[in-house]
Amino acid sequence: MKIVKARDRINKAILGAALTLAIMPIIGLLTGTAFSMGLYGINYEEVSLQNNPEQYWFVIKLETSVVLFIVFRAKFTFPLFDSIYQALLTFRDKYKLIAYLLLYLATPILVVALCFFLMSFFNL
Structure with missing residues (x-):
């Protein structure tokens, strides 16, 4: 592709x-x-x-x-990104509970953890 x-x-x-x-x-x-x-x-x-x-x-x-x-x-256009997006939409429609847990629970925790890691790494 x-x-x-x-x-x-x-x-x-x-x-x-x-x-x-x-x-x-x-x-x-x-x-x-x-x-x-x-x-x-x-x-x-x-x-x-x-x-x-x-x-x-x-x-x-x-x-x-x-x-x-x-x-x-x-x-x-970027066909690879379009196909990845369509696959994510299909996954979200198939497994709503898992998708929402990942989206609304795991992603914010990972983003905050990454921010704290970068802050401690650069001594901010």
């Missing part, structure tokens, strides 16, 4: 989302002030080219790479 496969036609909905998100780095390049993808609140960030050029270019590169990845996804 191929990992990456070209679509027959470009997905116009995904391409439209990419073009909508492409407005942000274009505005940042035109005005000299880059703003992050978060809404006004916790994730919102505004960086000026004059005050902090390293952070400005980081935000512009990050937004551009997100747009390019979305454009890539408009033309290409």
Whole structure:
């Protein structure tokens, strides 16, 4: 099975989302002030080219790479991931109790344990 496969036609909905998100780095390049993808609140960030050029270019590169990845996804698909997702849905439908125990009990415990392990590993 191929990992990456070209679509027959470009997905116009995904391409439209990419073009909508492409407005942000274009505005940042035109005005000299880059703003992050978060809404006004916790994730919102505004960086000026004059005050902090390293952070400005980081935000512009990050937004551009997100747009390019979305454009890539408009033309290409990942059949292996799609088949894994379908297998997980089939497993969930067949064994609901086991799937929900893994999803709502085991996964949060493993994520918290991993966070504590990484914090102790890096002495945070």
